[in-house]
Amino acid sequence: MVTRKEVAELAGVSEATVSRVFNGVGPMKAQTKLRVQEAAKTLNYHPNAIAQSFARRKSGNLGVVLPYLPKVHLFSTYYFSEVLSGIGAKVKDKGYDLLLTFRSLDEESDYIERFRSQKVDACIILGASDTPQEREQLKTLESEGHHFCLVNQHFAGESFNEVDADHIGGSYRAVKHLMDKGHKQIAFLNGSSQFSNSADRYEGYRKAMGEAGKDAEALRNLYYEGNYSRTSGYRMAAALYERRHEIDAIFAANDRMAIGLMQGLRELGWEAGRDVAIVGYDDSDAARVTDPPLTSVAVPFYDMGSLAAERLLAQVNGEQGSFQVKLDTELVVRQSCSRNFS
Numbered sequence: 001m002v003t004r005k006e007v008a009e010l011a012g013v014s015e016a017t018v019s020r021v022f023n024g025v026g027p028m029k030a031q032t033k034l035r036v037q038e039a040a041k042t043l044n045y046h047p048n049a050i051a052q053s054f055a056r057r058k059s060g061n062l063g064v065v066l067p068y069l070p071k072v073h074l075f076s077t078y079y080f081s082e083v084l085s086g087i088g089a090k091v092k093d094k095g096y097d098l099l100l101t102f103r104s105l106d107e108e109s110d111y112i113e114r115f116r117s118q119k120v121d122a123c124i125i126l127g128a129s130d131t132p133q134e135r136e137q138l139k140t141l142e143s144e145g146h147h148f149c150l151v152n153q154h155f156a157g158e159s160f161n162e163v164d165a166d167h168i169g170g171s172y173r174a175v176k177h178l179m180d181k182g183h184k185q186i187a188f189l190n191g192s193s194q195f196s197n198s199a200d201r202y203e204g205y206r207k208a209m210g211e212a213g214k215d216a217e218a219l220r221n222l223y224y225e226g227n228y229s230r231t232s233g234y235r236m237a238a239a240l241y242e243r244r245h246e247i248d249a250i251f252a253a254n255d256r257m258a259i260g261l262m263q264g265l266r267e268l269g270w271e272a273g274r275d276v277a278i279v280g281y282d283d284s285d286a287a288r289v290t291d292p293p294l295t296s297v298a299v300p301f302y303d304m305g306s307l308a309a310e311r312l313l314a315q316v317n318g319e320q321g322s323f324q325v326k327l328d329t330e331l332v333v334r335q336s337c338s339r340n341f342s
Contacts, residue, residue, distance in 0.1 A: 002043045002045040003045075003298070003329060004018050004019065004045075004047075005083070006043060006044055006045070006125040007036065007039045007040050007209070008224070009044050010042065011032075011035045011038075011039035012034045012035065013032060013035065013036060017032065017036065018036055019039075021033050021037065022036075022040075022047040022096065023037040030300070034050065043110030046259050047287075048122060049305060055272060060095075060096055060097055060121070061096065061097050061098070061099040061118065061119060061120045061121060062087070062091050062096045062097070062098055062121065062122055062123070062124065062312070062313065063097070063099045063114055063120030063122070063123040063124070064084065064087060064098060064100050064101070064122060064123070064124045064125075064126065065101055065102075065103055065124070065126065065127075066080065066100060066101070066103075066126050066127060066157065067102070067103060067126070067127035073094075074121045075210070076288070077256075078255070078282055078284035078285060078301070079152070079254075079282060079284075079301055080126065080207030081304045082301035082305065083126060083152070083301045083302070083304060083305035084123065084305060085153055085302055085305065086164075086302040086304065086305025086306035086307075086308075086309070087124060087196055087305040087306065087308065087309045089306060090257070090305070090306045090309035090310050090313075091309050091313075094310075094313050096313065097120075098236065099119060099120055103116065108125075111123065111125070111137050111141055111148070111282045112137065112140055112141060112144070112146070115141070115144070117145045120317050121147065122146075122147035122148060122149075122312045122313065122315070122316050123146070123147070123148045123149075123150070124148070124149050124150075124151060124305075124308050124309065125138075125149070125150050125153075126146060126151055126152070126194040127153075127292060128150050128153045128196070129153075129164050129192075129194040130153075130155055130194055130196060131194065135155060135158070135262070138150075138155070138158070138160055139158070142159075142160065146162070147161075147310045147312055147315050147316050148161060148306045148312075149161040149162065149163060149311065149323075150162045150163075150164075151163050151164070151170075151305065151308050152164055152165065152197055152301075152303055152304065153195060153196050153197065154196045154324075155196070156196075156251045159322060159324075161308075161311070161312065161323050161324070162302070162303045162323075162324045162325065163305075163307050163311070163321055163323075163325045163327070164196075164197075164325070164326050164327070165197075165299045165300065165304065165326065165327050165328070165329050166298075166326050166327065166328055166329050167197045167200035167201050167204065167329065168200045168201075168203045168204040168207070169204060169328070169329060170201070170204065170281065170297040170299070170330075170331070171200070171201040171203070171204025171205050171208075171251070171253075171281070171297070172204035172205075172207050172208045172309070173204075173297070173329075173331045174204075174251055174279045174295075174297050174331055175204065175205050175208035175209060175251055176208050177275055177295075177331055177333065177337065178249045178251065178279060178337060179208065179212055180332075181277065181337065182247035182249065183248045183277055185241075185246055185248050185249070186205075186209065186210070186221055186222065186247075186248075186249040186250070186251055187223075187240060187247045187249070187250045187251070188202065188205045188222060188224065188250075188251050188252075188253075189224045189225070189226055189233065189236055189240075189250060189251070189252040189253060189257055189258075189261065190202055190223065190224070190225050190226070190253045191225070191226060191227060191228040191254060191257070192225070192227055192228070192254045193225070193294035197253075198253060201253045201281065202223075202253075203305070205251060206219060206270060207217075209222075222247070223237065224236055226253075226257045228253070228254050228256060229256055229257070229260070230256045230257065230258060230259055230260035230263075231260060232260065232264070233252060233256065233257030233258060233259065233260030233261035233262075233263075233264070234260035234261065234263055234264040235260075235264070236257075236260075236261055236264070236279075237260075237261050237263075237264025237267070237268060238268070239264045240261070240265070240342060241264075241265060241268045243271055244270055244275070244276070247276065248276060249277035249278070249279070249337070250275065250277070250278050250279075251278075251279045251281075252278065252279070252281065253281050254280060254281045254282050254285055255280040255281065255282045255284040255287045255294060255296055256284075256286075257280070258278055258279070258281070258287075258294055258296070259280070259286055259287075259290055259294065261278065262278060262290060262294070262336070272292060272294075272336045273292040273335045273336045273337070273338045274338075275305065276342060277336065277337040277338065278294065278295070278336045278337065279294075279295045279296065279297075279336070279337050280294045280295070280296040280297075280336075281296060281297045281299070282296060282297070282298075282299055282301075283296040283297060283299065283330075283332050284296070287332075287334070288334075290336070292309060292334065292335035292336050292338075293334035293335050294336045295331070295332065295333050295334045295335075295336050295337040296328060296331075296332055296334075296336055297329050297330070297331055297332070298330045298332050299327075299329050299330075300327050300328075303327060307325060307327075311323050311325070328331060
């Protein structure tokens with residue numbers, strides 16, 4: 001095994017200089033750095049990764065915290081797979097490693113431990129929820145100067161690093177599209193209120209419906225809540241079918257609920273695109289292959305993950321300040337939001 005001493009002798013420098021070159025520590029003449037790198041290449045020298053991390057006081061890992069959801073195949077869900085793909089591609093490009101960890105939603109978060117044990121240099125948090133305990137944990141991270149970023153979640157009144165999408169605008173455009181097609185009684189199937197994107201999607205729905213003259217009481221009468229799972233959409237089908245003579249369109253806050261709803265309504269004899277208009281949200285791969293294909297709001301999840309990793313790693317290296325980014329969404333129209341009035 002080639003040693004650091006051998007590289008130093010070939011390059012004509014001290015061992016300490018070789019160490020500084022490979023650990024990126026301190027000022028260095030370009031000519032000296034090049035001599036060390038060429039000597040290392042000639043001798044096929046590879047520095048010890050563990051030793052490097054101690055010297056730099058960095059782990060070389062970007063952490064991603066994921067929610068543990070029993071019986072849910074997390075990596076097969078469109079949202080998580082797209083965000084993680086974006087994060088992973090950027091992390092690889094920047095020469096970092098990715099460390100995935102899970103936390104149960106019913107357990108208190110211990111984000112701080114990941115930093116205090118020096119397992120990660122920065123952390124992206126997916127599936128965060130707005131609870132007092134969660135806020136307190138995140139504020140502790142912030143006060144101790146740790147680098148972290150939230151994706152697809154924001155906390156009102158806080159200045160955490162965030163990469164999100166314009167869910168208010170996306171929801172608003174979806175409902176306006178239904179209205180432009182003549183639909184007036186538009187029910188809304190939302191996700192859990194502990195997530196900011198649920199509140200944002202409801203705000204877009206409320207804004208569009210308010211412009212059409214619907215008051216708060218009318219909106220309450222059209223509001224339903226699931227948990228973003230296909231099963232919750234399927235279970236909601238019976239309640240909406242009972243009101244089939246009152247409701248002519250349904251907007252679901254994600255595609256999984258919309259697809260479950262379509263399945264449940266079909267079993268009751270009520271077809272999307274024929275008897276009722278249905279719009280989903282996320283524009284997942286499944287939206288393209290449903291029968292009929294599902295109109296949905298496209299969210300750039302891959303770009304959100306990539307941008308979160310890029311900005312966060314730049315912050316670790318002192319090249320980026322705090323950031324709050326919101327990306328655009330786009331309505332993708334397909335056959336599910338048509339309706340035959342004959």
